[in-house]
Amino acid sequence: MSIEKSVAADEYHSKDFDWEDLRRDIESDPSFSFHLSPFLQSSSPSSDSQAWSHFHSRHSTGKFFKERRYLLKEFPDLLSCDDYSKVLEVGCGNGSTVLPILRAKEKTSVYACDCSVEALERAMQNIADADIENVIYRYHQFCCDFSVAQFPKWLACDLCRTKRVEKSLPYYTCIKYEVNESEGTLTSSPPNKDGRCCLGGVDFLTLIFTLSAVSPERMMTAVRECFSVLKPGGLLLFRDYGLYDMTMLRFEPEKRVGFRHYMRADGTLSYFFDLVCARDLFVGVGFIELELEYCCVKSVNRRKGKSMRRVWVHGKFQKPS
Incomplete structure (x- = not known):
């Protein structure tokens, strides 16, 4: 479900500007007032797997995405983890998140899911082309929309989910x-x-630019499902669009489908998180907050000579032991 374009690794998780300064600029600018007004619609539309299947079909070459090489720098736990750890990537798209993990950790197994069969086909091809040693034994993918369905029982059975082990x-x-x-x-x-x-759950779960594609009314259920398949002490690693990100401000009024919630022309959805919202979602289902902050990056469009302020929310949450 991911559609974020990666930039150089050293630009990530930095503080090029202060988010509070950005907030004051946006909230004092009348041209952005429609982003801030209450939204009266009772429920937002659901972005189903069909919209994402069409999206991945249109971008079948995979060039829309770049391998997220910054991932291991921002989440060093993935590098320092024990041998034979298990990682679940939710919303794997074309494999841009799982590739750096498979390259760096020769004994780590990665399980990846997406709601789009087309995305999984592209991920399998990209990983095969990467020529990573023993990858056929360490990479396993399956189709699943975690916002409307449970993860398969072979990942974590009912007994493991309820700690009856x-x-x-x-x-x-x-x-x-x-x-x-x-x-x-x-x-x-x-x-x-x-x-x-079953596998007994996973040690890590990565949720990278995925939750924003889920309708807000289903987010808590989706996060609770992630919690259920993590082993006690396991980590959930989160990164997604932040409030007042440049992408949000580019949406026109008619694209607004809910509070901080927008629909793109292709039918896919995007939500923009603040820290309070993210904290309520993860802590609300039982996670312990270890890290949660805005990642504020200033990038420059050299062709147009414009400076753009990007905002992402970075979080690390732990399932209690």
């Missing part, structure tokens, strides 16, 4: 519980010969 067994070994109603007893047995019925 036998402590004497390895973390990935979950127990199948069965109730004998006639005898009123609860028995347990391993579901397979090796005792495994």
Whole structure:
């Protein structure tokens, strides 16, 4: 679901300007007043997978995206993680986020999902073209819209999601519980010969320019689903569009479909977060906030000679141990 263009890694997560200064400039400019006014529509439209499928079909060459090489610099936990860690990338698009992880960590397994089959096909091709060692054994993708459906049970079964895991067994070994109603007893047995019925969850979950494509009324459900498949102590790494980003200010009034919520000409949606909104979403489902701040980057369009102020929200959240 990601549509953000990457820039040089050293420009990311910087403080080229103060967000409060930007806020004052925007809120004092009458030409931007329609962005700030209340929105009376009761519910915003849903951006379904079809719109994103059309988007990825139009950009089938993959040149619209660049590999997010800044990712490991902004989230160094991905570099310092234990061998054989498991990462889930939600809304993988054409693979621009998973590629730097696969390159840097030879023993890390990456699971990636997207609501668009076309995006997954492009991601698989890009990763195959990257010629990364043993990638066929470390990269696994599947189609899923996490805002309307659960992640598959093989990723984390119901027992793992509710922490009903036998402590004497390895973390990935979950127990199948069965109730004998006639005898009123609860028995347990391993579901397979090796005792495994699922992966037991993941160590990291990356949510990079994905949540903004989800309708606001479904965001809390989507974040709760992310929480459920993380192992205790696992990290969710978040980056998305921030309030008063240049992209938001370019939208015309008729493109506004909700509060801080806009629809592009192709039918895909984009929401713009402030820190309070992001905090409420993640802390509200049980995450612990470790990092949350605006990333303010000033970029220059040399051809037009214009300076542009970009705003993203950067966050790191942990599932309690």
